[in-house]
Amino acid sequence: MTTDPILDPLNDRQRDAVASVAPQVLVLAGAGSGKTRVLVHRVAWYLATGQASPHGVLAVTFTNKAAAEMRARIEHLTARPIGGMWVGTFHNIAHRILRAHARDAGLPDNFQIIDSEDQLRVIRRAIRGLNLSDEQWPAKDAQWFINARKDEGQRPQHVDDLGNGALATLIEIYRAYEEACARGGLVDFAELLLRAHDLWQSTPGLLRHYRDRFWHVLVDEFQDTNAIQYAWLKTLVGDDGNLFAVGDDDQSIYSWRGARVENMQLFRRDFPRHELVRLEQNYRSTANILNCANALIANNPSRLGKQLWTAGVKGEPITLYAAYNDLDEARFVCDRLRQWFEHGGRLSECAVLYRTSAQSRVLEDALRQADLAYRVYGGFRFYERAEIKDALAYLRLAAGRGDDSAFERIVNTPPRGIGERTIDELRGIAKRDNVSLWQAAHRLREYKELPARALGALARFMDLIDRMSVGVSELPLAELLEHVIASSGLIDHYQKEKGERGLDRIDNLSELIAAARDFTPDPEAEQVPLLAAFLTHAALESGEGQADAFTDCVQLMTLHSAKGLEFAQVFLVGLEEGLFPHQRSASDPVQLEEERRLCYVGITRAMRKLVISYAESRRLHGADYHPKPSRFIRELPAAALEEVRLSGRVQFARGSGVAERIGEPYALKLGQRVVHKMFGEGVVLHMEGAGEHSRVQVNFESDGVKWLVAAYAGLEVV
DNA sequence: AGGTCGGATCTTTTT
DNA sequence: GATCCGACCT
Numbered sequence: 136m137t138t139d140p141i142l143d144p145l146n147d148r149q150r151d152a153v154a155s156v157a158p159q160v161l162v163l164a165g166a167g168s169g170k171t172r173v174l175v176h177r178v179a180w181y182l183a184t185g186q187a188s189p190h191g192v193l194a195v196t197f198t199n200k201a202a203a204e205m206r207a208r209i210e211h212l213t214a215r216p217i218g219g220m221w222v223g224t225f226h227n228i229a230h231r232i233l234r235a236h237a238r239d240a241g242l243p244d245n246f247q248i249i250d251s252e253d254q255l256r257v258i259r260r261a262i263r264g265l266n267l268s269d270e271q272w273p274a275k276d277a278q279w280f281i282n283a284r285k286d287e288g289q290r291p292q293h294v295d296d297l298g299n300g301a302l303a304t305l306i307e308i309y310r311a312y313e314e315a316c317a318r319g320g321l322v323d324f325a326e327l328l329l330r331a332h333d334l335w336q337s338t339p340g341l342l343r344h345y346r347d348r349f350w351h352v353l354v355d356e357f358q359d360t361n362a363i364q365y366a367w368l369k370t371l372v373g374d375d376g377n378l379f380a381v382g383d384d385d386q387s388i389y390s391w392r393g394a395r396v397e398n399m400q401l402f403r404r405d406f407p408r409h410e411l412v413r414l415e416q417n418y419r420s421t422a423n424i425l426n427c428a429n430a431l432i433a434n435n436p437s438r439l440g441k442q443l444w445t446a447g448v449k450g451e452p453i454t455l456y457a458a459y460n461d462l463d464e465a466r467f468v469c470d471r472l473r474q475w476f477e478h479g480g481r482l483s484e485c486a487v488l489y490r491t492s493a494q495s496r497v498l499e500d501a502l503r504q505a506d507l508a509y510r511v512y513g514g515f516r517f518y519e520r521a522e523i524k525d526a527l528a529y530l531r532l533a534a535g536r537g538d539d540s541a542f543e544r545i546v547n548t549p550p551r552g553i554g555e556r557t558i559d560e561l562r563g564i565a566k567r568d569n570v571s572l573w574q575a576a577h578r579l580r581e582y583k584e585l586p587a588r589a590l591g592a593l594a595r596f597m598d599l600i601d602r603m604s605v606g607v608s609e610l611p612l613a614e615l616l617e618h619v620i621a622s623s624g625l626i627d628h629y630q631k632e633k634g635e636r637g638l639d640r641i642d643n644l645s646e647l648i649a650a651a652r653d654f655t656p657d658p659e660a661e662q663v664p665l666l667a668a669f670l671t672h673a674a675l676e677s678g679e680g681q682a683d684a685f686t687d688c689v690q691l692m693t694l695h696s697a698k699g700l701e702f703a704q705v706f707l708v709g710l711e712e713g714l715f716p717h718q719r720s721a722s723d724p725v726q727l728e729e730e731r732r733l734c735y736v737g738i739t740r741a742m743r744k745l746v747i748s749y750a751e752s753r754r755l756h757g758a759d760y761h762p763k764p765s766r767f768i769r770e771l772p773a774a775a776l777e778e779v780r781l782s783g784r785v786q787f788a789r790g791s792g793v794a795e796r797i798g799e800p801y802a803l804k805l806g807q808r809v810v811h812k813m814f815g816e817g818v819v820l821h822m823e824g825a826g827e828h829s830r831v832q833v834n835f836e837s838d839g840v841k842w843l844v845a846a847y848a849g850l851e852v853v
Numbered sequence: 854a855g856g857t858c859g860g861a862t863c864t865t866t867t868t
Numbered sequence: 869g870a871t872c873c874g875a876c877c878t
Contacts, residue, residue: 198867226868250868270874324868359867392866491864496869513866547854554854589854675868695865717864733865756863757869 141179141212145172148414152379153177157410159372161357161402162381165443166428166739167419167701170381174353175208177379178220181351182213190219193349193371197356199224199676201699205355221349225364226324227675229331233322234663236341240334243320245535245667248674250519253540254278254323260543261311264566267304277308284309285325286393288332288363319539319571325363332367346373356699357382357402361393369405378406384439385432388695388733390725399439417443417739419701421450423775424745428738430772435728443739452777455768456748459820461494461709464750465501468706471746472507472689475704482508484703486690488737490715493755494708495691508688512696516677522629522640523647527673529619533604534666536573539565543572549628552592557585573597599623612665613652620644694737705741707734710749711762734767747771751818751834761820761834808853814838816853 142150149169152162153176164170178194181187194209196202206222221228230248237244249257258281259274284294291310296303316322322330335342352372354360357380360368372378380402387396403409417425425443432438454471458464468487476482487498495511502509517523525548531541547553557579564575576593583590603619610618620626629640656668663671690702709715715734720726738745749764807819817835831845843850 224868230868248868327868388865389867391864493863493870550855552854556854677868693865714864719864729865754869 141176141183145169145176146416148412148416149173149176151410152412152414153180155410155412157408158375159378159402159406159409160380160412161399161409162379162412162414163399163439163441164381164383164414165417165441166383166386166736167417168414168443169418170383170414171205171208171355173414174355174379174381175205175212177353178209178351179212182215182217187351188219189217191348192217192220192351192353193228194220194222194353195225195228195355195368196222197224197359199227201355202227224675225367226327229327229367230671230675232331232334232345233327236334236338239338239341240330242322242330246320246322247531247535247538247540248327248671249321249323249540250674250677251278251324252519252524253321253544256540256543257315257319257321258308258312260539260562261315262308264315264562265307265311267308272304272308277305277312280305281309281312282323282325283393285323285329286361286363288329288366290329315539318569319537321540328363328367332363332370335367335370342370345371346376349376351377351379353379353381355381358384358387358396358399359389359394360398361395362398365395365398365401372406383441385435385441385732386698386736388698388729388736390729413441415441415443417445418447419742420445420739421448421743423450423452424738424741426775427453427745427771428735431731431738431767431770432735434770435731437728451744453771453775454744454746455776455778456746457764457778457780457818458748458750460752461497461750461754462501464708464748465498467748468498468708468746469501469505469507471704471706472502473505476507480703481687482689483687485706486692486697486700486702486704486740487706487708488692488694488697488740489708490694490717490733491709492693494714497754498691498708502689502691508686509691510686510688512690512692517643517646517650518673518677520640520643522625522643523673525625526616526620526623526644526647527670529600529603529623529625530616530666531670532573532600533619534607536600537571539572545623546572546596549624551596551624552588553596554589557589557593560585607666612654612669613648615666616651617648620648694733697740698736701740701742703742704744705737705746707737707745707747708749709753710734710747710765710768711753712765713760713762714753714755715765715767731767731770734765751820761818761840763836809833809850810853811835811843811848811850814841 142154145153149172152160152173162173164173174194178192181192182189194205196205202223206217209217209220209222223231233240233242233246237246255274255278258278259269262269262272262274262277291306291313294306294309296306316326335345349371352368354368368378382399384396384399387394390396403411422445425445429442456464456467458467472482472485475485489495492513499509499511525545528541528544531538532545543558546558560579561572561575564570564578565572568575568578576597579585580590580594599622603622606615606618625644626641629637631637632640651669654669654672656663656665713721716727716730720730747768749768751761753760753762808816809819810816811833814835815837817833820832820834820840831848831850832840832842833850834840
């Protein structure tokens with residue numbers, strides 16, 4: 136008997152997928168069913184069977200992290216160098232292609248990638264340039280509009296204004312923004328994809344080249360692809376190429392940023408020779424957890440259909456905690472974490488997942504108080520920090536004077552007496568003469584139509600940049616950056632900032648110099664100058680938020696950022712109507728389904744223990760709310776749940792219909808669900824007094840919060 | 854020009 | 869409650 140390291144470790148379905156001879160394969164991979172594994176083994180199988188060389192394989196993911204993990208796992212499994220293989224994010228790969236063929240793509244060789252903050256600035260400027268009021272045309276809305284169109288693959292001329300004036304104006308802004316980008320050689324994130332797609336469409340020779348090279352294409356998280364990404368893949372693969380797509384329609388949680396689950400159906404239509412494989416065996420969670428996940432997601436009508444199962448144990452019941460308020464919820468989470476830790480568990484095996492990032496604060500406070508180490512995911516990333524972007528903007532402007540977005544960012548940072556008046560003047564000249572802001576500044580100095588003070592300030596700024604640029608081509612990257620930061624005056628500027636904030640910023644600037652020193656460019660990006668490569672790195676990989684990934688600490692994150700991760704114990708907090716599902720999704724059935732998928736993602740992160748909680752009262756935006764428990768709780772099978780109250784364990788019973796008359800008022804408990812014959816169902820929030828005089832505060836679902844005299848209220852326990 | 858104060862607003866996030 | 873943005877004051 137021979138052993139095959141690639142196929143042997145797989146189950147039957149996984150093997151079907153990995154060794155499929157169909158040119159295109161769509162793998163419907165449930166949560167925890169070995170999705171990445173199948174991708175990695177498929178690549179190894181291509182290589183082992185001689186169907187492909189590393190050079191001919193393209194593997195696409197959504198995040199840098201996922202790409203890095205996939206590359207590492209492929210290298211580990213195949214135990215051979217896979218240097219020629221392209222493993223990267225959609226954006227990363229599109230960027231590589233555009234760099235290689237900038238001119239064919241209609242871009243200058245030194246085109247710059249702008250992030251969404253830069254993009255917003257350019258759009259704001261475009262709006263002002265059209266003499267529209269920013270009040271009536273908020274730049275944020277226009278940005279959303281433009282990116283949504285680009286995600287759909289639409290240029291301004293493709294968008295129909297439907298005779299609608301507002302729409303027509305947005306299209307105007309889109310057009311003006313495109314012109315501004317063209318002038319400055321700027322490319323935003325969506326543009327990378329759109330441009331790479333258009334490049335292939337307009338240059339058949341190039342497309343042929345890439346088709347010949349990448350005969351084997353693999354995609355992860357296929358349910359998250361948007362229209363342009365799908366079109367791009369379809370263009371590359373054509374009718375005959377090999378496409379291996381892995382995804383889970385039940386984990387599609389990004390439709391609000393253009394992702395289209397329908398792409399899974401399109402795949403089936405567009406590639407008639409495809410094979411469909413379902414991975415339903417779960418290796419992550421206990422049966423109880425899976426039962427909950429399955430029961431919940433079964434409430435979504437539009438699914439491709441999938442039922443997770445496990446050969447493993449039933450496991451502990453799911454704990455459901457009805458907290459008195461958000462503080463109590465946080466305290467409860469801390470108690471449970473403490474218990475876990477004291478029984479020998481690691482904190483890093485635990486995650487607290489919430490719907491909105493605003494919820495993290497109360498949890499953080501409680502964790503600090505309980506002296507439990509934690510780490511919050513998301514939030515500010517290194518290269519997104521203002522001070523980092525300021526320093527890089529100096530570098531960009533020193534390297535290329537035509538970079539208007541860099542110019543605008545730092546022309547008066549730190550403040551040097553160049554105000555809005557002067558900058559407006561520059562914008563006017565730039566627009567009239569169709570030149571960059573830098574050139575406009577030169578002209579303005581000749582016209583001498585501004586007060587001498589402003590002209591002097593402008594001259595000093597320009598001298599500063601000129602002096603900075605002296606070393607651009609000779610100095611090593613880190614020294615160059617050091618030189619730029621030192622002469623920019625940013626350090627002094629931040630020193631003046633009060634509090635710890637300024638010190639943090641200065642630390643970050645030295646961190647940036649260190650990052651530049653350690654920077655090694657992507658070996659694939661051969662002839663790109665080091666500086667350009669570094670700037671691209673900063674734009675495309677925003678960096679981790681915190682570095683302390685190695686200390687043992689509880690992981691705090693939103694449900695969205697939890698996708699793809701797993702934890703021994705998961706806390707799902709804030710399951711309340713209005714919060715989760717979120718208010719803004721409540722009225723739309725389609726969005727509601729996405730909220731439910733989000734909940735499904737949360738549940739399926741848990742390996743051994745799941746704890747769900749909600750609060751009867753929550754402080755939100757500075758006011759107190761009394762939400763109802765989330766409908767998602769009702770959708771879970773009662774048999775898998777165990778409800779915990781302040782006073783101890785109570786068997787969870789819902790909708791049994793047996794209501795018990797309360798003889799003594801003090802039989803009530805905080806958080807108890809009760810029925811009143813006029814006000815209907817509600818929850819006990821407060822109690823005061825004793826015996827005949829005791830009063831109870833109840834939050835009724837229909838009538839809100841009321842104080843009642845317990846002796847006369849005739850409350851019944853549900 | 855630049856800082857300060859008041860008002861509106863308030864998912865989710867990667868590139 | 870916190871932050872972001874715009875108006876207003878110095």
